Every structure is written in structure tokens, then in C-alpha cells.
Amino acid sequence: MQAGAGQTPARRSRRRSPVPFLIAWIVIIMMGTAGAWLYSEHMKQQITAQIEAQTARQIAAMENNYEQRIKELDAGYSSQIAKLQSEVDSLNELLTFTKDNASNKTDNSNKLYTQLSQVQKQLDELKRKLDMLK
Template sequence: MSNTALDTSASYESRPRKAAKQRAFVIFVCVWVILIAAGITGAKLYSEHVQQQIAADVERQTAGQIAEMQKQYEDRITKLETGYKDDLSQLESKVEALNELLTFTKDNADVKTDNSNKLYSQLNEVKKKLNELQKNLDVLK
């Protein structure tokens, strides 16, 4: 019987050690699980934070580029409008000159045509004489 008494007392002593080892192992595993979960959570929060920062930076850059493009577009439109108005005013002046010429031609289309031709010939002769006089004056100087 002494053998059984030793076995029971030995088994009592080994049980608390086994239980203590098991508790330590469970605590160790729980701590590792908590650390892993905290690491995963921290990584997820950090990645979301970085994503938000990148999205904000991209949004700022995009807004700046859009504003620049809009300014360039408005400048081009203004330039085109100015060119269009200039071309239109030149065209209007040409049309007015053509209308004056047509009116002059219409007015002189009757019997006076011969007179206008004579006047034109006389003007050409006067211009020739003026040019000759100018040459003579240049020679005299």
C-alpha cells in the first residue's frame, strides 16, 4: 500500500505542475493571439490612413490641374473671341469699302462714265508729272 500512497501523492504533485504548464501555455497562446490581432488591426488602420492621405493628395493635385486647364481654356476662348472680332471688323470695313465702290460705280455708270475715265486719265498724268518734278527737285538738291 505504500506504493499506492506514493503514486497518489506523486500524481497530486504532478497535476498542479501539468495544470500550471497548461495554464502558462494557454496564456502564452492568448498573448500571441492578442499581439497578432493588434498587429493586424494596427496595419489595417495605418493602411486606411495612408489611403486617405493619398486620396486627398490626388484630389488636391487633380483640382489644381483642372483649374489650370480651365484657365488655359478660358484664355484660348478669349483669344479666339478677340481674333474673331478683329477679323469681323476687318471684313466689315472691306464690305463698306466695296459698297462705296459699288455706289461710286453706280453713280458714274451713266453718261458721266466718260468724264470719270477722263478724270482718271488726268489724275494719272498729274501723278506722272509730280513724280518727274520730284526727280528734278532731287537732282537740284
């Protein structure tokens, strides 16, 4: 019987297995990783919702601004078209009057017709611009 100094053969020192300790650490690490992932997904959803709301507000504001500008331009072009139309009508009346009263004065008639043609071109251009805005 060989017994070491202060050791009895019946009492051996038992080494504990490191497996439960390692398993516990692996479980803790996995739980921490899962918690971090869940938190990051939650934060991502919150940030996405905030950005979507902000974008929707900005788009609505831009749409309102755009519609207001279109209405202002439409009103401006409509008034210009009405003004030009009245000028065209008065020039037509003047041209008709001139043709009726002086058939030998073709220079005045040609000048009026040229002016009428220019005003009609401006009216057509304004109508085309108004149609493009709509």
C-alpha cells in the first residue's frame, strides 16, 4: 500500500467534468446572441416605421404644393387665354368692319390680319401650355 503523504487510498480527488460548465456558457452566449438579434430587429422595425411615416408626410406636402402651383398656373393661363380671346374677337370685329367699309384698303386689312394671326398664335401656345400642365 502506497499512500502518498496525507492521502488515503479510499479518497481520491475527483475532477469535475468541464462539459456542464461549457454547456452553460454556450447557452448563455446563445441567449445573449438571440436577445441582441431580437432587439436589433425590433429597432429596425421602429426605424423603418418612422421613416415610412416621415416619407408619407413629405410626399403629401409635396403633392399639396404641386397641386396648389398647378391651380395657380391654370388660373393664370386661363385669364391670359380669356384676355387673348377677347383681343382676337375685337380684332376679328375690326377686320370685318374694315373689310366691309374699305375694300380698296387692303394694306390695313393685311396689317389687321397679321396682328390677328399673331394673337391667335399666342392663344394657341397658351392653350398648349395649359394642356401640358393638366
